[in-house]
Amino acid sequence: MTNLNMMHKLKSTLTTLIFFAALVTVQAQEKVEKTFTGIKSIRLTTASGNGTIKKSTSNQVKVTVEYTYDEDDYTPEFDLSGDRLYIEEDFRRSRWTKGYSEWTLEIPDGLELEFKTGSGNIEVSGINVELNSNTGSGNIEVDRVIGEVRANTGSGNISLRDIDGRTTANTGSGSIRLENIKLKDGARFNTGSGNIRAREVEGELDFNTGSGNIEVEEATITGPSSFNTGSGNARVILASPLSNDLSLNTGSGNATLDFNGQEIEGVFYMKAGDKDDISAPFRFDKEYEEDRGWRGRKNYVKEAKVGSKDIRIRISTGSGRAVVRK
Incomplete structure (x- = not known):
């Protein structure tokens, strides 16, 4: 057999194997659809x-799951108790069974939804819902939602956009991104x-990160708010004009409050490691050193009362710059 014939035969064999592999993959994928009313x-x-998770076109709840697990190892289970629907995955042998599952829920407005996953991603869009979402290592994305939103992930990222309602978000080692959020009754991130x-x-804001940066643009502060980072910039x-107390703190980065053309008013307390690291577009009433309590080091503090408002504004850094911009 010539080399050319051998190459043609090998190519034909590989093509056949790829075809059967694709066929097996298609055949292995299962799909289950369920519809519920009164949930x-x-x-x-x-x-x-x-x-x-997305909005239903009717008053029914439609659940679709597509999976590639072996049916001997995996079963999606549905339990209806009154107006409560419980859905879970039953693994008969081990949760480490080879395969995957993709869930799609179409639900009407006004429901309560709790979604927990070990390592999957969660996407919710276009509904009025009270949402409690938790994932161990996946990402959470919520878009165009009216209602209370709670988002928690161990090591994934959280993205929230166009939210109107009380909101909290926590991640162990991921980033949080927010856009066009109207926060009610306080918000913690x-x-x-x-x-x-x-x-x-917009809202009463509470932002905290251990070692990352905090960057907030076009903020409307409607209640006492704080922004804290251990080793990043804030x-x-x-x-809009500031009418509530605000605290902006970082351990080793820069802390900057930009009034963006709004009138500057309030009682200012600004602290840094050196007096030259504190700057503001107004004169200070008081300047003094403060004991840091570590190896005899000192912090430098500058205070000022600006305008008629009595709101308290604290801007503090351990080793960066404390700045107010007009």
Whole structure:
């Protein structure tokens, strides 16, 4: 047999193998669809399955799951108790069974939804819902939602956009991104080692990160608010006049409050490691050193009362710059 014939035969064999491999993959994928009426709350628990939640075109709840697990190892289970729907994955042998699952829930407005997954991603969009979402190592994305939102992940990222309602978000080592958020009754956002970036946010804000940066643009502060990072930079740019207490602190980065053309008023307390690291577009009433309590080191403090408002504004850094911009 010539080399050319051998190459043609090998190519034909590989093509056949690829065809049968694709056929096996298609055949291995299963799909289950369920429809429910009269549901007021849903709890979905998965091991590693991704979940997409979107608005239903009717008053019914439609659940679709597509999976490639062996049917001898895996069964999606549905339990209806009154107006409560419980959904979970039953693994007969081990949750480490080879395969994957993809969940899609189409739900009407006004439901309560709890979604827990070990390592899957969660996407929710275009509904009025009370949402409690938790994933161990996946990402959470929530878009165009009216209602209370709670988002928690161990090591994934959280993205929230166009939210109107009370909101909290926590991640151990991921980043948090916010855009066009109207926060009611306070809002808390925490990450252990990621960044927090926000744009067009309104409410009483509480942002905290252990070692990341905090960047807030076009902020409307409606209640006492704080922004804290252990070793990153923190910058807040206002979109409206400040009428509430604000605290902006970093351990080793720069802390900057930008009034963005708004009138500067309030009782200012600004602290840094050196007096030259404190700057503001107004004169200070008082300047003094403060004992840091570590190896005899000192902090430098500058205070000022500007305008008629008595709101308290604290800007502090351990080793960076404390700055107010007009």
